[in-house]
Amino acid sequence: MHSQLYSNIPDLFINRYVSRSPMVVTHLVTSMCNARCKTCNLWKKTREHKDDMTKEEIFRMLDKAKEARISGYVAWGGEPLLRKDLPEILHYAKNKKISTTVITNGYFLKDRCDEIARFTDFLIVSIDANDELHDEMRGVKGMRERAIEGIVAYKNRKTDTKIIINCTVSKLNLGKIDGLIELSRDLGILIAFEPMEIIQGYNEHLQPDSEELRTAFSRIIKYKKSGYKIVNSVQYIKNFAVKKKYVCHAPKFYITVDAHGNIFSCEFRKNPWGNIKEKSFKEIFSSDDFKRFCKQSEKCNLCNVSCVIESSLAYKLDPLFMLDKLKHLDT
Ligand SMILES: C[S@@+](CC[C@H](N)C(=O)[O-])C[C@H]1O[C@@H](n2cnc3c(N)ncnc32)[C@H](O)[C@@H]1O
Numbered sequence: 001m002h003s004q005l006y007s008n009i010p011d012l013f014i015n016r017y018v019s020r021s022p023m024v025v026t027h028l029v030t031s032m033c034n035a036r037c038k039t040c041n042l043w044k045k046t047r048e049h050k051d052d053m054t055k056e057e058i059f060r061m062l063d064k065a066k067e068a069r070i071s072g073y074v075a076w077g078g079e080p081l082l083r084k085d086l087p088e089i090l091h092y093a094k095n096k097k098i099s100t101t102v103i104t105n106g107y108f109l110k111d112r113c114d115e116i117a118r119f120t121d122f123l124i125v126s127i128d129a130n131d132e133l134h135d136e137m138r139g140v141k142g143m144r145e146r147a148i149e150g151i152v153a154y155k156n157r158k159t160d161t162k163i164i165i166n167c168t169v170s171k172l173n174l175g176k177i178d179g180l181i182e183l184s185r186d187l188g189i190l191i192a193f194e195p196m197e198i199i200q201g202y203n204e205h206l207q208p209d210s211e212e213l214r215t216a217f218s219r220i221i222k223y224k225k226s227g228y229k230i231v232n233s234v235q236y237i238k239n240f241a242v243k244k245k246y247v248c249h250a251p252k253f254y255i256t257v258d259a260h261g262n263i264f265s266c267e268f269r270k271n272p273w274g275n276i277k278e279k280s281f282k283e284i285f286s287s288d289d290f291k292r293f294c295k296q297s298e299k300c301n302l303c304n305v306s307c308v309i310e311s312s313l314a315y316k317l318d319p320l321f322m323l324d325k326l327k328h329l330d331t
């Protein structure tokens, strides 16, 4: 998600002043997952994958996205590289001049990088520790090694894709931040950090307390200030390092479609807006209900994740934030 923020700076202005509707659709392109992560329980939905949208249904979704002036498509899941037709989906989006991001655990990256490289603007590879802890956290032997091999293979394709490591910060990997920053430097790619979101009944015990987060993000900010290529903006990091509040604009910035086509904003409104097979984004975005919800969400502060806080900063067109993002354009 942070990726889409600096690929589309002109679109940010259109989003803010002209269309006044979300500019990014994040899509759980499949429910299938090959991992068993300790921080994320989406792998449990694997058995629902028979009802995942078909390729043709996803093409229609992308048509509707274009019609609603959406300019960014993020494919995640589940594990997107388990979907055979992912390259065709990304190609379809690119043909519509919609920029593309793939978020992957990297297990199949080496095998599939040739297929997706031409159609992927941003590749986010999730790595939570640069040692054996990563495999433990993901419940898959060889996951770290394969993700790194995949990044190296992808880089050898010499595409324009920007590659970013995404680290989900939990109690388990607080001590692994320095090693990951060094890994991103050695690979010559960007890195981002996210505090984990709580999934009730699954991962609460792994949530770092505010002091642990403050210590971790204070270290991250020092690395960033000394020139390491850390994608999170200084303003975002400061939310944890010095405790700041933000006004949430995330629902005005992006919308999420699950693997079966249900359209969601966020936790602040648990009910779907409808299903993309029957409804259009345009219809939803122009409804009074949606506009009212976006206004009310400005008072909510539930989320810690960068996609929410950074999209809120982007929405304000905060000049310091924009400069921070622009710095990574040539990386
Ligand atoms: C749900 S995964 C889907 C894509 C792919 N399977 C992967 O792992 O990269 C998307 C991102 O969420 C991260 N993630 C996992 N658990 C999380 C949590 N509890 N809170 C926030 N992000 C989390 C993953 O590490 C990954 O970067």
Ligand code: SF4
Binding pocket: 033, 034, 035, 036, 037, 040, 041, 042, 043, 077, 078, 079, 105
């Ligand atoms: S983080 Fe990704 S790989 Fe791990 S369970 Fe969730 S969807 Fe699967």
Ligand code: SF4
Binding pocket: 248, 249, 250, 251, 265, 266, 267, 268, 269, 297, 298, 300, 301, 302, 303, 308
């Ligand atoms: S902070 Fe609240 S309104 Fe904003 S994205 Fe999170 S749950 Fe939704």
